[in-house]
Amino acid sequence: MASITVREPVDIVVVGSGASGAAVTWSLAEDDFKVVCIEQGPWVDPKTYATNSPDWQYLQRTKWDYSPNVRKLPQDYPVNDDESQIKVVMYNAVGGSTIHWTAHVPRFHPSDFRVKTLDGVADDWPISYFDLEPYYDLNDEMMGCSGINGDPANPPRSPRQMPPVPLGHDGERMARAFDNLGWHWWPSDSHINSIDYKGRKACNFCGAVGLNCERGARASTDITYIPDAVKLGGEIRTNSTVYEIATNSSGKVTGVNYYNEQGEPEFQPSNGVVIAANGIGTPRMLLHSKSTSHPNGLANSSCMVGKNLMFHVYAGANGLLNDLPTPTYHGPLALIIMSQEFYETDPSRDFKRGYTFQIGRGQGPAPTAIGDVPWGDNHHAEFNRRFGKNIGLGAIGDDLPEEVNRVELDPHLTDRYGIPSPKIIYRVGENSKKLLAHAVDQAAKVLETAGATNITRNALSTNTGWHLMGTARMGDDPERSVVNKFGQAHDADNLFIVDGSVFVTGAGVNPTPTIQALALRTADYIRHDRMDLKS
Amino acid sequence: MTSLHPNSALQKSVLDRIIPPVADLPGAGGLGIENELERMSTEHHKFSDILFSAIESIQSRLGEDTVTVENLNKAISGFESVEPIPFALLLELVYLAYYSDPRVHNRIGWKTGPLQPEGHPLPPWEESILAKVKNRAPFWTEVD
Numbered sequence: 193m194a195s196i197t198v199r200e201p202v203d204i205v206v207v208g209s210g211a212s213g214a215a216v217t218w219s220l221a222e223d224d225f226k227v228v229c230i231e232q233g234p235w236v237d238p239k240t241y242a243t244n245s246p247d248w249q250y251l252q253r254t255k256w257d258y259s260p261n262v263r264k265l266p267q268d269y270p271v272n273d274d275e276s277q278i279k280v281v282m283y284n285a286v287g288g289s290t291i292h293w294t295a296h297v298p299r300f301h302p303s304d305f306r307v308k309t310l311d312g313v314a315d316d317w318p319i320s321y322f323d324l325e326p327y328y329d330l331n332d333e334m335m336g337c338s339g340i341n342g343d344p345a346n347p348p349r350s351p352r353q354m355p356p357v358p359l360g361h362d363g364e365r366m367a368r369a370f371d372n373l374g375w376h377w378w379p380s381d382s383h384i385n386s387i388d389y390k391g392r393k394a395c396n397f398c399g400a401v402g403l404n405c406e407r408g409a410r411a412s413t414d415i416t417y418i419p420d421a422v423k424l425g426g427e428i429r430t431n432s433t434v435y436e437i438a439t440n441s442s443g444k445v446t447g448v449n450y451y452n453e454q455g456e457p458e459f460q461p462s463n464g465v466v467i468a469a470n471g472i473g474t475p476r477m478l479l480h481s482k483s484t485s486h487p488n489g490l491a492n493s494s495c496m497v498g499k500n501l502m503f504h505v506y507a508g509a510n511g512l513l514n515d516l517p518t519p520t521y522h523g524p525l526a527l528i529i530m531s532q533e534f535y536e537t538d539p540s541r542d543f544k545r546g547y548t549f550q551i552g553r554g555q556g557p558a559p560t561a562i563g564d565v566p567w568g569d570n571h572h573a574e575f576n577r578r579f580g581k582n583i584g585l586g587a588i589g590d591d592l593p594e595e596v597n598r599v600e601l602d603p604h605l606t607d608r609y610g611i612p613s614p615k616i617i618y619r620v621g622e623n624s625k626k627l628l629a630h631a632v633d634q635a636a637k638v639l640e641t642a643g644a645t646n647i648t649r650n651a652l653s654t655n656t657g658w659h660l661m662g663t664a665r666m667g668d669d670p671e672r673s674v675v676n677k678f679g680q681a682h683d684a685d686n687l688f689i690v691d692g693s694v695f696v697t698g699a700g701v702n703p704t705p706t707i708q709a710l711a712l713r714t715a716d717y718i719r720h721d722r723m724d725l726k727s
Numbered sequence: 728m729t730s731l732h733p734n735s736a737l738q739k740s741v742l743d744r745i746i747p748p749v750a751d752l753p754g755a756g757g758l759g760i761e762n763e764l765e766r767m768s769t770e771h772h773k774f775s776d777i778l779f780s781a782i783e784s785i786q787s788r789l790g791e792d793t794v795t796v797e798n799l800n801k802a803i804s805g806f807e808s809v810e811p812i813p814f815a816l817l818l819e820l821v822y823l824a825y826y827s828d829p830r831v832h833n834r835i836g837w838k839t840g841p842l843q844p845e846g847h848p849l850p851p852w853e854e855s856i857l858a859k860v861k862n863r864a865p866f867w868t869e870v871d
């Protein structure tokens with residue numbers, strides 16, 4: 193092996209520049225920490241986004257696919273998810289998975305932090321909703337939030353930066369269906385611009401939010417936090433893959449070992465390390481960073497690293513809205529409506545916790561045909577019936593943690609540098625099955641009420657592993673958790689974890705605003721209580 | 728090395744069976760999308776070889792049978808039930824190539840070209856739609 197180049201020491205290394213890494217890098221740079229964010233992927237030039245190409249449908253299913261196993265870009269590590277009922281998706285580049293996300297940003301409910309006390313399941317978080325609230329607000333300011341205050345299903349919140357993204361004719365129809373059933377609905381908070389915001393343009397409703405746009409209408413951290421962090425002196429070191437967090441004999445971290453852009457090994461010394469590599473990448477790196485002071489892998493004296501993997505469980509129903517004035521592919525793919533009628537635990541049901549309904553729009557011609565339209569004589573009739581009329585109501589369910597659901601290092605599969613790949617072992621739990629069965633029935637009811645035809649039920653969506661949580665959980669007890677309430681490792685006080693790995697439970701909403709709020713809170717802790725890490 | 732099958736007549740018939748002609752448009756076999764299929768097969772590993780091996784498999788299922796609609800349906804269905812994953816990939820590839828063609832877009836009323844910069848129109852946000860749900864009392868669970 194070539195000799196290792198040692199770089200100039202810095203205060204903090206952040207590993208990963210996605211939703212959480214970008215937020216932490218910005219916050220630390222703002223307080224003059226010397227911070228370098230090491231990212232295995234490149235910058236993505238917005239001009240190359242698939243939405244700028246007439247070939248977008250093909251790109252969406254090849255090099256812009258959500259799955260790293262399909263894309264196989266140089267920076268993608270393969271994920272062995274053969275033993276997982278839900279398949280993992282993510283993006284590896286500056287901006288991380290926010291390059292692909294649909295930017296729905298509902299918040300956790302206060303009850304989500306107290307599920308043990310309230311419902312006797314899983315564990316309580318060591319923090320409350322109100323500990324996070326100021327960071328949710330700061331994050332909305334940085335990313336830009338469209339929405340409206342006053343939702344009766346959630347605590348009041350500060351005014352949103354922009355009015356809600358318009359609902360469209362299909363959204364209005366669904367909203368009235370919820371109204372007719374007497375069920376809750378509300379425009380979901382969304383990090384999509386409804387008007388121009390901080391130099392980024394308003395959304396023009398092309399539909400393919402997951403493919404991103406050159407307008408910058410949908411926030412991703414490469415165009416929000418990161419440019420601001422760079423202006424403040426933060427460094428983003430791209431195409432650099434961390435393979436080990438280094439530690440000394442007393443167990444403290446001393447920096448990171450990584451392969452640079454040329455594939456050569458380098459060591460970046462630092463006073464502290466923040467890991468933000470997501471709920472799969474983080475346990476992978478911790479498990480791979482074994483040393484004499486951390487023989488089970490870094491920060492793993494509890495043996496909880498990699499355990500308690502949570503996705504969210506998804507199920508629902510699809511139907512056709514035949515009499516709308518405009519096609520259902522007008523507007524962001526994830527329609528800006530949520531219903532939390534069945535969010536909180538109800539003792540009359542046979543499951544604990546609950547779910548949020550979200551709505552998926554129709555898409556362009558090829559995505560409409562693929563998967564749903566048969567080949568042969570009925571092809572055209574079936575295509576015509578669906579195109580521009582399909583609508584899906586999906587439930588995103590609280591997926592309670594179980595130790596058997598986990599991330600391990602694969603004994604055979606590796607990335608391009610020979611670093612072991614993650615192996616995912618996951619099956620849907622009993623509570624989730626009951627929750628989903630309930631959700632599917634209610635989804636069909638809403639679609640019927642909306643006047644939809646051809647309603648079909650979907651008992652479980654499987655290519656939906658986009659929320660990666662729980663694999664380095666937070667807690668007060670070092671024997672049962674990996675980090676404390678500030679995201680600081682119990683086993684190494686200058687190591688911090690800020691991505692979805694630290695979640696104690698997953699709640700029934702998309703996780704990213706909570707991930708980013710936690711990251712900002714950890715950064716604040718370092719800024720105020722760990723001045724010793726600043727040189 | 729091409730991804731197309733040397734038996735181009737059979738390939739055309741199979742493609743026409745998957746997406747038959749409609750109105751004034753030929754099916755996927757007659758539309759002239761071979762170059763597109765070839766490009767899509769070679770540009771990304773996901774589809775490499777799929778067209779060739781699918782036609783190969785369908786050909787062997789046909790055996791000495793004449794290429795009639797009925798025999799093709801049987802051979803394609805046989806391939807679909809025995810090798811569902813390659814079959815799904817074949818379908819994905821053919822649908823992608825067919826539904827990327829401007830003539831098809833024209834027929835179904837889809838605007839050809841990139842999604843940006845034009846986007847689509849949506850009626851503006853109207854707060855009055857919240858009238859009913861706004862009247863509901865807060866129902867989130869309060870905790871300490």
Ligand SMILES: Cc1cc2nc3c(=O)[nH]c(=O)nc-3n(C[C@H](O)[C@H](O)[C@H](O)COP(=O)(O)OP(=O)(O)OC[C@H]3O[C@@H](n4cnc5c(N)ncnc54)[C@H](O)[C@@H]3O)c2cc1C
Nearest residue numbers: 208210211212232284288289293294295296434691702704
């Ligand atoms: C298709 C899709 C739709 C989504 N929609 C929503 C939504 O509507 N709402 C919502 O809340 N969430 C959504 N998500 C999830 C959201 O994108 C993630 O929750 C969020 O990005 C996670 O942030 P993170 O910082 O934990 O990880 P990521 O954003 O995944 O970033 C991790 C980064 O770490 C880098 N990295 C990993 N390992 C290494 C290494 N060894 N060395 C160097 N760098 C490394 C990766 O390259 C990556 O850039 C969606 C995700 C996808 C894929």
